[in-house]
Amino acid sequence: MDVEAIVSNLPLYLEGLWITVQLVVLALAAGLVLSVPIAIAAASHNPLVYALPKTYIYFFRGTPLLVQMFIIYYGFAQFQAVQESFLWPVLKEAYWCALIAFTLNTAGYTSEILRGAIRQTAFGEIEAAKACGMSAALVYRRIILPSAFRRALPAYGNEVIFMLHGSAVAGVITIVDLFGAARIVNSRHFVPFESFITAGVFYLCLTFMIIWAFKRLEKRWFAYLRPREE
Amino acid sequence: MKKILTAAVTAAALILTGAASAKDWKTIRIGVEGAYPPFSSLTTSGQLVGFDIDIALALCKEIGATCSLVAQDWDGIIPSLLARKYDAIIASMSITEERKKKVAFTKKYYNTPAKFARKKGSGIEISKAGMAGKVVGVQRATTHDNFITEEFGDAVEIKRYGTQDEAYLDAVSGRVDLLLADSVAMDDGFLNTDNGKDWEFVGPGYSEVKYFGEGAGIAIRKQDQDLVDLFNKAIDAIRANGTYQKINAKYFEFDVYGQ
Amino acid sequence: MHEFLTSLFSGVLDGYLYPFILEGMLLTIELALLSLVLALALGMLTAVAKLSQSFAARTVAGIYTTVIRGVPDLVLMFIIFFGGQLLVNNFGAWLLEVSDEAMGWEYIEISEFVAGVFTIGVVFGAYMGETFRGGILAVSRGEIEAGHAYGMTRAQVFFRITFPAAVRHALPGFGNNWLVLAKATALVSIIGLEDMVFRAAQAGGTVRKPFTFYLAVALLYLVITAVSDVGLRWLNKRYSVGVRSA
Structure with a gap:
């Protein structure tokens, strides 16, 4: 066991941890915002409306995140036009490429979770809302979406964990996230067990924190389902 | 009880550090990188080519061993040597102090700035x-x-x-x-x-x-000192019999061996 | 066949689609299927352990699923690939040493392929375990009781009643796991296994068309997903015979 190699590189791991947390939190936030309109459109019964969002969902759920990230990071540089456009200062940075890939990816998964939840809304609820004279937008805002979010919560918790784990691929395109830090430590000190297990422990802690947070959230959101306490 | 414990600890230590074993070097597996032209690269048909590759084959011939080449990522190239995936690394690896802590090196086989x-x-x-x-x-x-x-x-x-x-x-x-x-x-x-x-x-x-070492050498597990000697002799031999110069000329217009 | 394919795909992706990329795809599929077999076996074992009376078995299975599902597969792959090799071979060398060459081994190759199959199998074994456990728990008590009432042995109840019904309940989860597993194989390209992602990187880099090649590989993954969807739907239909649905 080479404890010293790990201890002396602890600052590097902590920097990596910070980058990982940043990437995951930002991607999840942006992805969630993006997924609401996509999910609503994909839940439509009109082929003209659902065709595009469903294709989007199919593509991002059907292909590996690694490949999606490579398309953005290595792929876009293939086109001179992209390199000369206003987008290049953003796409030039590995950090932004990873963030964009993660956002689009989690938006795809989250949309599908939400779409399913929207489709499961009890028909009576919608009928009742319509009978009350609510407009379609109002029905969505007051009836469908709140209950859909609630139903989507457990599945979304899993998606958050998947995003955290998926984010390790950032280390492949020069970003020094947790996994990137472990790779540097391994290649400098030749300590594969120690370096990667250390990163693994950090990821494990983050995962536990996410699980704990979602348990609390579920307790709150599903409070109305619990039997009343005497 | 204490005896068993000691034995177990020694065993564990040996497993983690690697144990010595003597061997006659009839077959040698050589780790190469394959993504470092012109020293080593992969052709589209998956063939390994380059200066390192030719040197490796020439040294094997000199030693009189059958060699197999194993392509390995740079990141894992030393761990895989220690893990016995192959017995020697011929991959333009500079002889440095940090690496010498983990592996033994032959003399340099080239040195370029x-x-x-x-x-x-x-x-x-x-x-x-x-x-x-x-x-x-x-x-x-x-x-x-x-x-x-x-x-x-x-x-x-x-x-x-x-x-x-x-x-x-x-x-x-x-x-x-x-x-x-x-x-x-x-x-x-x-x-x-x-x-x-x-x-x-x-x-x-x-x-x-201080940074770049004495040049690129062949890395070998520390316990296989006999293999280091074999390679050292072979390097001298191919430099003396003109094989090295032939390979050098195939890739470069100048002498890569250095001073 | 080879000639036919060569001429059919000649010029597609600068001539790299066949055989270069499609060979990589074959490896991806082999890797995915072998990992699936391992994952199914481990998943079964885990589910049985988790539902068993034995505290030790439940604990071991619990630790396994918790740790595996808490650490990214990429990190696990590196631990197993780099570390596993070291451990296995140093152990072999030590055995040689202590047994005076009667036992042990000089070297066992843990190739990228084996490491890949092993990692993906072990990772998805944990997910499969959870899915199977859910499937078994979802089988209605009444059916099992009825089996016992007919005088079936425990094994008979398991294989004739619990298992087929559990398969039906576990199928959606299984399908989902399989699709995630198939995509996870892309990670092996990072440890140097020449799957289709690795080959796309090589060829795309050589002809300076990384976008084209990665997009092509993405589409090939969609082909795998689409074919899997059809297969899963067929399975679902087969195992849902006798279940009423609207």
Whole structure:
């Protein structure tokens, strides 16, 4: 066991941890915002409306995140036009490429979770809302979406964990996230067990924190389902 | 009980450090990189070619052993040697103090200086002031990585790549401002290719022993000192009988053996 | 066949699609299927352990699923690939030493392929375990009781009643796991296994068309997903015979 190699590189791991947390939190936030309109459109019964969002969902759920990230990071540089456009200062940075890939990816998964939840809304609820004279937008805002979010919560918790784990691929395109830090430590000190297990422990802690947070959230959101306490 | 415990601890220690075993070297497995032209690269049909490869085969012939080549990522190249995936590394690996802690080295089989390259017309000068805030691409955990980290780490942003090829790719797409690599590898693998036509060398050649070691040697597990000796003898032999010079001429117009 | 394919795909992706990329795809599929077999076996074992009376078995299975599902597969792959090799071979060398060459081994190759199959199998074994456990728990008590009432042995109840019904309940989860597994194989390209992602990187880099090649590989993954969807739907239909649905 080479404890010293790990201890002396602890600052590097902590920097990596910070980058990982940043990437995951930002991607999840942006992805969630993006997924609401996509999910609503994909839940439509009109082929003209659902065709595009469903294709989007199919593509991002059907292909590996690694490949999606490579398309953005290595792929876009293939086109001179992209390199000369206003987008290049953003796409030039590995950090932004990873963030964009993660956002689009989690938006795809989250949309599908939400779409399913929207489709499961009890028909009576919608009928009742319509009978009350609510407009379609109002029905969505007051009836469908709140209950859909609630139903989507457990599945979304899993998606958050998947995003955290998926984010390790950032280390492949020069970003020094947790996994990137472990790779540097391994290649400098030749300590594969120690370096990667250390990163693994950090990821494990983050995962536990996410699980704990979602348990609390579920307790709150599903409070109305619990039997009343005497 | 105590005895068993001691035995168990010794066993565990041995497992973690690797035990010695004598061996007659009729077959030798050699680890190579395969992403470092012109020293070693893969053709599209999956064939390994390059200076390292030819040297490896020549040395094996000299030793009189049957050799098999194993392509391995740079990151895992020393761990895999320690894990006995192969018995020797012939992959342009510089002989450095840090590496000597883990593996034994033969004498050098070539030594070429490191150099910076910049995009033509960028006008970047090699000095702390001239490079301030620039992005420098290097291969991770190489002598070049150590050099730039120690000497310019506070002035530049360092991007570390798994392979030299990835660094070239990002240089072309404009993600890095400077490259630091072995001058010969960069000349043949990048500057003289279509991709690198807009790039040029800048600054002096670096070969301080402190960073770059005595040159590229063959890395071997410490317990296999007999294999080190075999390779040392073979290196002398192919340099004496002209084989080395023939291989040298196949790839380079100058002598890569160095001083 | 080879000639036919060569001429059919000649010029597609600068001539790299066949055989270069499609060979990589074959490897991806082999890797995915072998990992699936391992994952199914481990998943079964885990589910049985988790539902068993034995505290030790439940604990071991619990630790396994918790740790595996808490650490990214990429990190696990590196631990197993780099570390596993070291451990196995140093152990072999030590055995040689202590047994005076009667036992042990000089070297066992843990190739990238084996490491890949092993990692992906072990990772998805944990997910499969959870899915199977859910499937078994979802079988209605009444059916099992009825089996016992007919005088079936425990094994008979398991194989004739619990298992087929559990398969039906576990199928959606299984399908989902399989699709995630198939995509996870892309990670092996990082440890140097020449799957289709690795080959796309090589060829795309050589002809300076990374976008084209990665997009092509993405589409090939969609082909795998689409074919899997059809297969899963068929399975679902087969195992849902006798279940009423609207």
